[in-house]
Amino acid sequence: MAIGKEILKMRHITKNFLGVRALNNVDFTLRAGEIHALMGENGAGKSTLIKVLTGAEEFESGEIWMDGIPHPIINRSPQEAQHNGISTVYQEINLCPNISVAENLFIGREPKKHGMIDWKTMNKKAKEALAVLDVDIDVTINLENYSVAIQQMVAIARAVDISSKVLILDEPTSSLNDFEVSKLFAVMRKLKERGLGIIFVTHFLEQVYEICDRITVLRNGELVGEYEVDKLPRVQLVARMMGKDFDDLAEIKREHKGSTGKEEVVVEAKGLGCSGKIKPFDITVNKGDVVGLSGLLGSGRSELARALYGADRPDKGVLKFKGKRFTSRAPIDSIRAGMGFLPENRKEEGIIADLSVRENIIIALQARQGMFKLLSRKEQEEFADRFIDLLKIKTADRETPVKQLSGGNQQKVILARWLLTNPDFLILDEPTRGIDVGTKTEIQRLVIKLAEEGKAIIFISSEIEEMLRTCNRMAILRDSSKVGELSGDEITQVNIMKAIAGGTTV
Amino acid sequence: MSKVNTAAPQSNGSGVFKRVAQKLLERNFLLFVTIVLFIIAYVAGLFAFKDKNFGNLQVFLNLLISNAGLIIIAVGMTMVLIIAGIDISVGSVVAVTCMMLAAMMEKAKMEPLPAVLIVLLFGVVFGAVQGWLISYLKLQPFIVTLAGMFFARGLTAVISLEMITVTNEAYVKLAQYKMYLPFGGYLNRKGEMIYPYIYPTVILALAIVVLGYIMLRYTKFGRTIYAVGGNEYSAMLMGLNVKRTKLLVYIINGFLATLGGVAYSLNTLGAFVELARGFEMDAIASTVIGGTPLTGGVGNVIGTLFGVLIKALIETFVSFQGNLSSWWSKIIISALLALFIVLQSLLAMRKEKQR
Known part of the structure; x- marks a missing residue:
């Protein structure tokens, strides 16, 4: 029209x-x-x-x-x-997790009967509002029971309805x-x-x-x-x-060659699993590898990474790190051993909003060193300045509270935090989500450069193109289990799609 | 009470019970635990104190009679805790309420009705000031109500350092007006039929619980309270008036604190400076035991009622037992409180895992 x-x-x-x-x-x-x-x-x-x-x-x-x-x-x-x-769906989901789906849709404008909230009608109307988006769920239970994607659909249904x-x-x-x-x-x-x-x-x-x-x-x-x-x-x-x-979008298309297979194995998992989160899987990551984890949302990509890092404690299988058997009781063990983890949900799991950029950058290194070997203020400032410069973090000052930075820059701060600890193994879970194209390209380049310098990297992204550009091997996940692996020339959009969809065994 | 929240199913009695229990277990585990705990404790009491007439209906009614004021105040506290606030001034407000009533009726020779209306108005204003400071000036509720607690206690002492006993005829008559139930009677030793009774304050307390339940479940304001407690910023972005909601909750709470004070005064018929010390903690403990955590967004006045009843039951046990110091009830309540806090966090952890 x-x-x-x-x-x-x-x-x-x-x-x-x-x-x-x-x-x-x-x-x-x-x-x-x-x-x-x-x-x-x-x-x-x-x-x-x-x-x-x-x-x-x-x-x-x-x-x-x-x-x-x-x-x-x-x-x-x-x-x-x-x-x-004017109605709005915000970037971060802004609904209340502790009330039902139907209420999230209708709160403030609930249907009434005799002056009282008419729950029956409300639940029925909620069903209808979600049906428009082809979402069919129990609307009477609390929103927190649903995945982020469903919550987002509820937020959309609410805004559309209003x-x-x-x-x-x-x-x-x-x-x-x-x-x-x-x-x-x-x-x-x-x-x-x-x-x-x-x-x-x-x-x-x-x-x-x-x-x-x-x-x-x-x-x-x-x-x-x-x-x-x-x-x-x-x-x-x-x-x-x-x-x-x-015209850089084309330029980054150059593929990361990755390890030749002769390099030293950094991470080796055999039958590692974590009940209710990720089924037992095998995976190896060599020096110089960027291994992508591909799959639909909720297929267990993050869970696999969390099991390797020890953020969730695996209850099955064996993990070898740098040739030795490794059990992490808490993230601090993993940090000390030389792992780094950039979590998916930076707002809740990554940044410490009220602390300054400097403090956010040095915190993992400080943790690795232990509480009593304080980094001097001068060292801290040097490190912070170096990474603000290196990653082009846009901030007024190194002492600015991190919460005042934009999303992309917060992400860079967390990246700086892990790079500072100089880990041998780095897990990047959606490092470019919600980030503009320019910064994305920068981060992709950085990942490849880190791998070339000899780090082992696991890279998770929902954008297949980005994975194609940066990964030299790719593990495919479906329904909380690892279903296959692609490497070298096998990594094409078609193959990945097929593997995710489960049409062929890879 | 617990049947209120289900649509009346047409099936047989045990079926209804099963469905209510099932629904409670699924949707409101904490409330389920509270009610089960109360039933277990009550049944245990029946066995333990068989020879002391524990099964007498009057014993149960006394739980309500001696805690009518606490029930009313705990209903207000439930709303405050749902918006993730807290109010530690209510104990002192009870004291000042009793003191004001006693002073007005005994010293100024006022009639009970205007005296009661004045203290209720005082509660509304007191709640409004605290609520305004908390919601519009964004001050910490703990600090604001700590100041409120000192203020109300101080005011009590300023009115009178001496104990005042209420002798106003109409007021005393109301306080001692026994409402006999038409059932549940038993024959005493002389062969007379004795029927169990309650006082009007019990009716008042139960009415407040019902009103509180309806308000929280069936009004826009009530649901907004939950949304605000769940995530204030989200509630604001959803177009809800967060500040006004919080202010109103504290006003209602102030009103209920003085109304509970009136019920308390009808029980004690007098006032002194140290009256109801620590009462706010009883209210908070009962509310938490009733399944309303301090973290906000969750809670239920039915649970609160059972929370108060559990606390009252433990006190009754200790007094029936006869040899124990009454402080033992505090120790048992503290253990229960710990149990509930652990349960709540276990539940939260399980939810986290499921996601």
Whole structure:
């Protein structure tokens, strides 16, 4: 359908965040019946712009106009934004785990009978709202019982159900598999037909070109421009996001050759397993290897890594590390032995939000050395500065609390933490999730470089292309067990897909 | 009580019981444990004190009679704990409530009704001030209510350092008004039929439990309380008014603290400075034993009622036994509290594992 009138206009939006200009004079326009991608690198101001729009953050100057309201509006709270016809799915799932799925969908607007909440109707309506997304689950039990992907679908169903004029989807697809993404897209198209304006924030370029009509690009808190999708080729988009000419995507395609098989074995697991998490598996990682773990979400990729690291204690099998039998009672044992682990969920398991960048970087090394051999302040500062420089961590200062950094930069801080301990074996679980293209490329290069320097690496990513670029071997997981392994020329998209789908035995 | 939360199934009696138990076990394990524990303790009491008439219905009713005030206050505490808050001022509020009532009726010769209304108003204002400090100024609830605790205790002493006994005729009459049940009677030694009785405060306490249950389960406000306790930031982003919800919870809690104080005053018919010391800890302990952890987002007033009853039952055991110091009940309660905290964290760990 034709794209309609302008339903949302943001003009000259400016916001400072602890003395840093987060948004500078940004304009954004959304029309009825369009899907509008908001693009930019990490820290470009996408999330801030959305938080300003939804009332989760205040802004200093500028105006927001909504169609049908004759004066500029300021949403002082998400409640007001909802009232003005704006609903949002945030990047991190913002639902309450301790109440039922149905309540998460309807809280604040529960169906009532005689002034009391009508649970029956609510549960029925919840079923229906989820059926639109092809999700069929028991809506009467608490949300916390479901996987991240289901929780994300619930968040989407809620926003879709509330939405009257504007629907904001901030990175909704990062934890969804292809099937779920296609369902989401179908719903988005339906809503678009109904005349809704949808703001879609994502890092997946393919998705932008699949579903969006228009793109607004931000960089460093400033507007770069607004473009129609068909008139902006991918390379151009990336170039605009990064603010430089960019043909590196092709360049990184060079494959990591990896070990020749003659190198020393660093990690060797035989029949290692952890009840309820990962079935017994064998795996070896040599010096110079980047071994990818591939599989659908929930197939046991992270669990395999956690069992190797000792984050979950294996109850079966044998693990040999650097030739010796190794049992880790706690992560500290693994750190001391020379392992490093970059967890998937950086918000909960990785960064310590209130500590400074410096403290976050040195913490693993300090732990490895033991509590009583304190690193001197000078050493700490040297290390911190070296890695801020090396990984190009964007921070005001080494003493800035980590929580003030953008997601991608937080990820780099954790990476720095492990690199500082100089581990022989490094596990990277989704190191590039929620990170912009530029930083992704940097991290991929870094991984290859580390392997070439003789480290053994396990690399987990949901993006197959990224795995193709960085891994020289790949283990395939399905239903909590390792079902196969690919190496060298066998690693192709088709083979991986086949192995994951279980069509052929590899 | 526990049948309230199920749709009335048409099946036979034991079937209903099974379904209720099944549902409880699945959905609310902690509440299940609390109720089972109460039943076990009660049955054990029946055997242990067979010769002392433990099975007499009056013994059970006395559990309610002597703890009516605590039940009311624990209902308020449940809501506070669900939003991951805490209120340690309620014991002192009970003291000041009793003192104000006694002073107004005895010294100022006021009638009971206006005196009661004044203390209830005091509770609302007191709760509103604490709630405003906690929700709008984002102060720590522990510190705010610690200040509230000192303030209320101080106020009690300022009103009177002497003990005051209430002699107001209407008030005393209300306090001693026995409501006989039409059943459960037994013949005493003289051959007279004695029916068990309760006081009006028991009706009040049970009504508060029912109202609390309905509010938490069937109103938007009640469900918002759970959402806020589960994740405040998410609740805010879902468009819920977090600050107002927290303020209202503390206002209700302040009101219930003074209402519980009124019930307490009807039991004691007097006031002195040291009255109800440590009462807030009884309320918190009973609530936790009733399946409401301090971490917020979870809880149930039915459990709280059983929590209070378990505490009361232990006290009754100790007094029936006769030779033990009454402090033994504190030791047993502390053991129970430890048990429940361990259970709660085991449950949390199991959930973590399942994911």
